[in-house]
Amino acid sequence: MTKKMLQFIELKQETPVKRDTSKRKADFNEIYNEFITDKAKEQSSRCSQCGVPFCQIHCPLGNNIPDWLKLTAEGRLKEAYEISQSTNNMPEVCGRICPQDRLCEGNCVIEQSGHGTVTIGSVEKFINDTAWERGWVKPIKIKKELKQSIGIIGAGPAGMACAEELRKSGYQVTIYDRYDRPGGLLIYGIPNFKLEKFVVERRTKLLKDSGIKFIQNFEVGRDKSLYELRKKHDAILIATGVYKAREIDIPGHNLKNIFPAMDFLTASNRKGLGDKVDLFDNGTLNAEGKDVVVIGGGDTAMDCVRTSVRQKAKSVKCLYRRDRENMPGSAREVGNAIEEGVEFVWLTSPKSFVGDIKVEAVEVNRMKLGEPDSSGRRRPEIQVGSEYKLKADLVIKSLGFDPENLPKLFNANELAISQWGTIKINLKTMQTNLDGVFAAGDIVRGASLVVWAIRDGRDAAVQIEKYLQTKIDKNKSSVAA
């Protein structure tokens, strides 16, 4: 093995420098500076090149991490890029927003041995940002356009990854999306300070330049039924994500200035993209000068509290019914929020919203952790008589998402769904109960991660291609007979 590797004992772990807290609170730009080339090489050389790479096993895409780390350490960046993009349709996105502490980096062998993980996500971002800068990322040039066409519903990461893989094989691909811009939650959910929008927009442009057709402002169910799309295309992929916000049914829930997380984040992202947003412009969805209370402990809640800080809220509190160790959100994002001045009120649950017309306070119960529930996590229990009030003039509810009623929305009562409302698929073929209709991403898994949506999109592409090929073979044999 090259002498360049196995440097983890001599070389300390370093991540790209985080921008100073006061500076990053003042804008919506990403919070990490770029790795410089020498630093990326140095940090890559810490990899121990272990025989069984646990990082790769725990990456949902099975990325060949040790290979691209070694190539980066040797300064062979173009080859590192080729390998990185061969398993991932959006490596520069994943490098930025995967919860690496739970995936690749959390399972790095040198992390387990106490030396601090190789900073895999940062190197992945570095390799692929370099590739974009140097013009190595090129649109797909197909050898021959095939006659068959695939209609994809949803321009999020699952739909886009599937579209790209099918286009590589020469299929005609059309993506339908109800928003005015492609990208799904990458564009209107995840804030700029985690993922700058130009990163998503250049990916979409690449797909358009590759011959994939995007039809925006097109809602399946409203503009065409699923049946009509099935007649138009040889196969369909449903990749619509999950958007129904979970509600809190407590007294006062109808008071004004209580909003679901996506209303707040979409308004903020739209403003960042230069759109006119009436509810933001008239102050309703702007946290400036307000006492903000965010309810929930996941990544979306972290995005809401950190957005509120950047909008110059007077105070920002995050209520979570368990403790810090049991938060579902990424530990890294919780740390970032604390650095930026967010106050976490652990072991607290809302009891009622207080106010006449508008919310003025949240009455909360203190909680304690009881015995583990069926998921193995300790169950939060109310401490009787512990109620107190927290001042609030903007409350953001971030309790997770459920699927919309797709059979109803799509005018397709025959489409089978699970008890949770997610679409049922055959896990081998990724096909729904309808012939030629496949599904992938959050609408199958429930709210998940970008990296899993990409994985599902890629798997669906393989299965759709198999299905179309079988259809051609069947037609040929029936003609021959």
Ligand SMILES: Cc1cc2nc3c(=O)[nH]c(=O)nc-3n(C[C@H](O)[C@H](O)[C@H](O)COP(=O)(O)OP(=O)(O)OC[C@H]3O[C@@H](n4cnc5c(N)ncnc54)[C@H](O)[C@@H]3O)c2cc1C
């Ligand atoms: C605020 C927030 C922050 C997040 N942060 C992270 C993070 O840091 N890291 C991470 O890995 N994951 C994160 N996630 C999760 C991640 O964004 C999702 O798991 C991922 O985007 C799912 O991809 P998808 O393609 O299945 O769906 P989506 O990204 O939701 O895309 C679905 C698309 O389908 C379209 N659509 C829906 N219905 C219709 C219809 N009837 N007709 C036409 N089009 C339709 C929608 O407009 C949308 O564009 C976050 C999620 C949220 C909400």
Ligand code: SF4
């Ligand atoms: S895609 Fe995500 S899990 Fe896989 S190597 Fe990259 S950052 Fe790690």
